[in-house]
Amino acid sequence: MGSKPLVRDLLKEKQAELTASERRLSAVLLEDSMVTGLQSITRLAEVAEVSTPTVIRLARKLGFDGYPDLQDAIRVELAERMKRPLAKLEAARDDARDHIVSRFVEAVSENINRTLDRLDLARFDTVAELLSDPARRLHLLGGRITRSNAHYFFNHLQIIRPHVLLMDSSPSVWPQSLLDMDDRSVLIVFDIRRYERELEKLARLAVGQGAEIVLFTDAWGSPIEKYAAHTFRAMVEVPSSWDSTLAINFVVEALVADIQSRSSGQSADRIAALENMLGASRIFRGN
Template structure:
């Protein structure tokens, strides 16, 4: 099945390649696939090495690059290196970038608000309604078990989505933060189950590994990532590349949370007859155990 990714206003070379992929000729697709599978390192070698790796001529490499807007190999590599420096930025480097970039002297609340609005606008402009609906269908299919996992920072997103889904439907499993326990969950995954992964820069090897192993088992992988695309995109059938820029040493999670909450609402609506019954039973259990403070009458 062809991978589904959000409709995009391209901001990275990987996005450009994916958007123009159908226009490439067979030899050009060989180059495009090589660049994507080995992204971004495949593009940092010489043009001769790249052409030899793909078994094509150097003019074919240049024709491919021109299709995505690059007039020279030097320009292509400069753009790729600049992009790579962003994906590798640690919190200290990111803070320094903002501090020296001539950012407005206005209050941080205003800077953050502007950044969040921009991220939401750019994310919305990319989102494919068709792909979103397909993901809703997968998450609402109770014949499939749903597994969720995130990284050091993104674990909170997987936990948030999982906590809501397990109220709406059965068969939801939030993988623990301890990587050593993931192998047990991997054993339980069956063909056509769903694994939702959250991975943004700096991309985590453990998440990449579990995505690859799950894919081998026939599991549908849904990826939440950033505009630079986690390597997990190569294993995902559906990808949400959301915008995460923030005026600080950290990345913003607002746009990611926006997509999550839209998915929760859509899945609940799709499953409402069964979900409402499940919710009532859950409320009865809460009442019995005294989980929440009772309102005074």
């Protein structure tokens, strides 16, 4: 895919230029994570309740020659989103000219630079302010691969401020957490390809409870985006059978630094209290 814009991003960027029928068609494509765009032009027009010329006009407004050209771009985008670990491993083996460490460093550096290029600093500031508000209750959760990112963020936030909860990895106990969510709650979710349907369901229910969602995802965007108030996309591809979350953690660590700065008095008191507890409780010292 290189650096070509994603179809889903083009649809969002062009909203102000679209007619009412084109916006309806755009909404259908975005709602189903672009999968609807793989159908015939006639079927897509029926589903969106628009004319076939509307489909063609939308494709051209997005910069494509026509609907077949748009479909090709959607196929590539979906293939990248659903790429399996074994396929990625074979692709990595094809490029064995340099040592894996050199290639990995190059890929990670590129991921961080491209993530920074796309980072909305105003959104970053808004989220830092949101997460530093002690009146907000923060709930964190990651998927199978990103669970460690959620743990890492939780460990830091818990020291900086109160009311931070790490949700259990088992969906069977999520209803208990949902019970405590309201309009003062923030659900921080990590979800990269292959996206987890359980997390999407949780996000939908959390929004229903009034919670605000902060999403960390990959370049293609988790389906949770449609529920998220704030989304951070990071580049994840490396010469490995697994995606890398180092660029995601870069954003997380920058947020930790900003949140601590905004909560300096509160966090200093909490750290001092924690040190006192560690000093007074020999059980934590193992003697």
